[in-house]
Amino acid sequence: MAEANDAAPMDLPIREKQPKQQLTKGMEHMRSYVTIQDNAAATPAKDTTDPGSDAYGVPATYAPIRQPTSAPIQNNPEKRSDPFQFGTRYLEQGDDIFSHNAWDHVEVDPQYSDFIVEQTEFQRSNQVSDFDKQRFNSQPEKWxxxxxxxxxxNFFKDRKWLGQEFPVLGEVTREGYGPVTVLEVGAGAGNTAFPILATNENPELRLRACDYSKKAIEIIRAQEAYTAQESPALQADVWDVAxxxxxxxxxPGSVDVVLMIFIFSALSPDQWKRAVRNTFTLLKPGGEVLxxxxxxxxxxxxxxxxxxxLDENFYVRGxxxxxxxxxxxELRRIWEGRSAEDGEDANADDESEDxxxxxxxxxxxxxxxxxxxxxxxQRKLKMYRCWMQGRFRKPPT
Structure with missing residues (x-):
């Protein structure tokens, strides 16, 4: 034992530091489509997001899609406008793709477009079993x-971009606006409701947060910002929009604004009509859906x-x-009340109970x-994103 302790220390091989892994295991099949070579020339491509930063791709911050009001500055490598306007950072031939972390109005390159088609066919040919389809669709709220x-x-980030993206929220929460009722559908853990409440200066705001997950509503009600309300502006309830x-x-007719932020996609296509009808019923004439x-x-x-x-363009997560x-x-047809087959009035061929x-x-x-x-x-990645955004108004009469 003494001889072993007195022996000269063994020289261990020095292990080189391994580079940070570029992709998660779930995205390894996309490596050649989302990685960028060090000397890659910038070419117009599509919108993207780092998969590890925002939950399910729901962003905490991003540039709004409103059209810029000022003309771009000539010879402007920084892609700035004066004053700065969102939506003006266009990726052009010769630009350094890493000079900014986001580019607006970017289309996918042909290689990635082909990959989307191939990947969709692969997904379609490897569907969820009929047993699991019934399991995931029968009680979606339990999941x-x-x-x-x-x-x-702690999963989703507070949506601090809401007032920037939907200016009407800034209007209804300002001091002196008067009585107004805002309903958030699919409130989750309150990542939309609490930022609105925090910036509210309108004592007559009535903010309702609803979700069909009982656990989500319990989380909202347990947070200090909810329990500490002296004159409650925020009320959270369990409710299924469909x-x-x-x-x-x-x-009916009591709500001024309905918020639907990444919630309509959680419904199955056969639930859309009822969800739209309930929303229409709740809104006042002239009320809006954001x-x-x-x-x-x-x-x-x-x-x-x-x-x-699960079905065409419909998936189940892990x-x-x-x-x-x-x-x-597709969204225009849904919210304008037109059928998917011919674009006509949805009531013309509706054989359902509704x-x-x-x-x-x-x-x-x-x-x-x-x-x-x-x-x-750092990770030499490009992520193409595509979101839909709209405002839908209930007719005044």
């Missing part, structure tokens, strides 16, 4: 209960592998929650595709 039980209020009843305490959700071909859709495809990816024209009720017809104030590309200099 969200499980999700929030596991993640509490159910047969209206939210507790809300009457809408943000996933677009077709978004990174979150493309990175799904086998065993996640935690059992569901997600749908929309096209612009036929006795006319399909709601919202006015499309605006609806646009938000395409962005986010890049990560």
């Amino acid at each position: 969200w209960d499980k999700f929030y039980s596991n993640n509490a209020a 159910g047969e009843e209206l939210p507790p305490g809300l009457e 809408f943000r959700d996933y677009g077709r071909g978004d990174l979150a859709q493309v990175r799904f592998k086998k065993g996640r495809y 935690d059992g929650t569901r997600v749908y990816f929309f096209e612009e024209e 036929k006795k009720e006319a399909a709601p017809k919202f006015e499309i104030v605006n609806l646009a595709v938000d395409r962005r590309m986010l890049v990560n200099r």
Whole structure:
């Protein structure tokens, strides 16, 4: 034993530091489509997001899609406008792709476009079993209960971009605006409701947060910002937007603004009509829906592998929650009350039990595709994102 202790220390081989892994295991199949070579020339591509930074691709901050009001400055390598306007950072030939972490209005390159088609065919040919389809679709709220039980209020980031993206929220929360009721559908853990409450200066604001996950509502009600309200402006309740009843305490025609932020995609296509009808019923004449959700071909859709495809553009995540990816024209039909087959009035060929009720017809104030590309200099990644954003108004009469 003494001889062993007195022996000269052994020279151990020095291990070289390994470079940081570029991709998660779930995205390894996309390596050649999302990695950037060190000397890669900038070419117009599509919108993206770092998969490890924002939950399920729901961003905490990003550039709004509103059109710029000022002309771009000539000879402007910094891509600035004076004053600065969101939506003006265009990626042009010769630009250093790493000079900024995000580029606006970016289209996917042909290679990535082909990959989307191939990946979609692969997903379609490796669908969820019929047994699992029934399991995931029968009680979707229980999967969200499980999700929030596991993640509490720490998974999604507060959506601080809401007032920037939807200026009407800044108007209704300013001092002196007067009585107004805002309903958030799919409130989750309060990552939309609490930022609105924190900036509110309108003592007559009535903010309602609803979700069909009981656990999510428990999390909202347990937070200090909720329990500390002296004159409660925020009220949270369990409610299924695709159910047969209206939210507790809300009457038809009592809501001024409905928020639907990454919630419509959690519904199955056969729930859309009822969800739209309930929303229409709750809104006052002239009331609006503020809408943000996933677009077709978004990174979150493309990175799904086998065993996640429920139906066309409809998937189940590893935690059992569901997600749908929309096209612009598809959303226009849904909210204007037109059928998918021929674009005509949805009531013309509706044979369901809801036929006795006319399909709601919202006015499309605006609806646009938000395409962005986010890049990560350290990991040499480019992520193409596609979101849908719109404002839908209940006709004044």
